[in-house]
Amino acid sequence: MDMKTAVNNGPSPSIDQTDTKRHFMRTKTVDSLWGYFFIFPQLVGLVIFSLIPLILAFAISLMSWDGFGERTFVGLDNxxxxxxxxxxxxxxxxxxxxxxxxxxxxxxxxxxxxxxxxxxxxxxxxxxxxxxxxxxxxxxxxxxxxxxxxxxxxxxxxxxxxxxxxxxxxxxxxxxxxxxxxxxxxxxxxxxxxxxxxxxxxxxxxxxxxxxxxxxxxxxxxxxxxxxxxxxxxxxxxxxxxxxxxxxxxxxxxxxxxxxxxxxxxxxxxxxxxxxxxxxxxxxxxxxxxxxxxxxxxxxxxxxxxxxxxxxxxxx
Missing domain, CATH: 1.10.3720.10 (MetI-like)
Structure with missing residues (x-):
């Protein structure tokens, strides 16, 4: 390789810098996974006890239902x-x-x-x-x-x-x-x-x-x-x-x-x-x-x- 080519390409990254970057990305991924792991029970509770009932409430509000029989869609009549x-x-x-x-x-x-x-x-x-x-x-x-x-x-x-x-x-x-x-x-x-x-x-x-x-x-x-x-x-x-x-x-x-x-x-x-x-x-x-x-x-x-x-x- 001549001197001109070396100058144009610039210094190549060292092996230590590459390993450090990979280690940082791996650590960040692990930390994110642990974060999701700890909030998972709360997310499950939020979906089951809040989000799903909320969606069902909006759906039932458009129906006529006595809690036991069939549901009848009535639109905005309620x-x-x-x-x-x-x-x-x-x-x-x-x-x-x-x-x-x-x-x-x-x-x-x-x-x-x-x-x-x-x-x-x-x-x-x-x-x-x-x-x-x-x-x-x-x-x-x-x-x-x-x-x-x-x-x-x-x-x-x-x-x-x-x-x-x-x-x-x-x-x-x-x-x-x-x-x-x-x-x-x-x-x-x-x-x-x-x-x-x-x-x-x-x-x-x-x-x-x-x-x-x-x-x-x-x-x-x-x-x-x-x-x-x-x-x-x-x-x-x-x-x-x-x-x-x-x-x-x-x-x-x-x-x-x-x-x-x-x-x-x-x-x-x-x-x-x-x-x-x-x-x-x-x-x-x-x-x-x-x-x-x-x-x-x-x-x-x-x-x-x-x-x-x-x-x-x-x-x-």
């Missing part, structure tokens, strides 16, 4: 029937009312409690106490609150009469108070979970912002309004989405405490789905209501994500 059904409209109104009662109040209270516990001694203990209702079985909590809300011998009405001389309302049997009563229970149960999220958000705010504000003479209220709340907007956004999704799925409280009454004043969308499926045995109608609920939640979530660009701020 969905059209839902919007003509007075029970569905009642459930939708009650669910929206419940959402309005619980979501803003729960978020504000959780943020205030988190701010109050952020720098106090023993905050770990307080955090545990506030979070305990969040992990307690909702049915057990509902049974306890049935006793508290009892109009004749419940503790709430007893204290109202002894301390303030007020005759308490019939919390769970009056159409005006039943949904606020359920909302009060739900706010108490969910306060701890939202509070922990806000506490995590507060830990991520740099102290330099507050130090600079104090140097400029900002009051505590001004620091809260112009520093804490804006920098917690990303946490507030997440808590809002999760709270709205949870509020549209409320069922346990109304099922245990009131059975959807009185006069369907606590009849929610999920209760309507349950009632259509396991009381009336109209699984096609029930599934169409579930798919409609899914579409509502998805639409609200996408809408919140679009609007969030205007008010959510991230610390840089």
């Amino acid at each position: 969905f059209l029937g839902q919007f003509k059904d007075p029970d569905f409209r009642t459930a939708l109104v009650n669910t929206l009312y419940y959402t309005v009662l619980t979501v803003p109040t729960g978020i504000i209270l959780a943020m205030l409690v988190a701010i109050g516990l952020n720098k106090v001694k023993g905050k770990i203990l307080y955090r545990l106490i506030y979070f305990m209702p969040n992990i307690t079985m909702s049915v057990a909590v509902a049974v306890v609150f049935m006793w508290l809300f009892n109009a004749d011998f419940g503790l709430i009405n007893l204290y109202l009469k002894d301390w303030f001389g007020i005759e308490g309302p019939r919390w769970l049997t009056d159409t005006r108070f039943v949904m606020p009563s359920i909302a009060l229970l739900s706010i108490w149960m969910g306060l701890g979970g939202s509070m922990v999220l806000f506490l995590a958000g507060l830990q991520g705010i740099s102290a330099t912002y507050y130090e600079a504000a104090q140097i400029d003479g900002a009051s505590k209220w001004q620091q809260l309004r112009h520093i804490t709340v804006p920098l917690l907007s990303s946490t507030t956004f997440f808590v809002t989405i999760m709270s709205v999704i949870g509020s549209f799925q409320v069922f346990d409280q109304s099922f245990v405490m009131t059975s959807g009454g009185p006069a369907k004043a606590s009849y929610t969308l999920v209760y309507h789905i349950y009632d259509s499926a396991f009381v009336d045995f109209t699984f096609g109608t029930s599934t169409s209501a579930a798919v409609t609920l899914f579409a509502m939640i998805l639409t609200l979530t996408l809408l919140q994500m679009k609007i969030s660009k205007r008010w959510v701020h991230y610390e840089e």
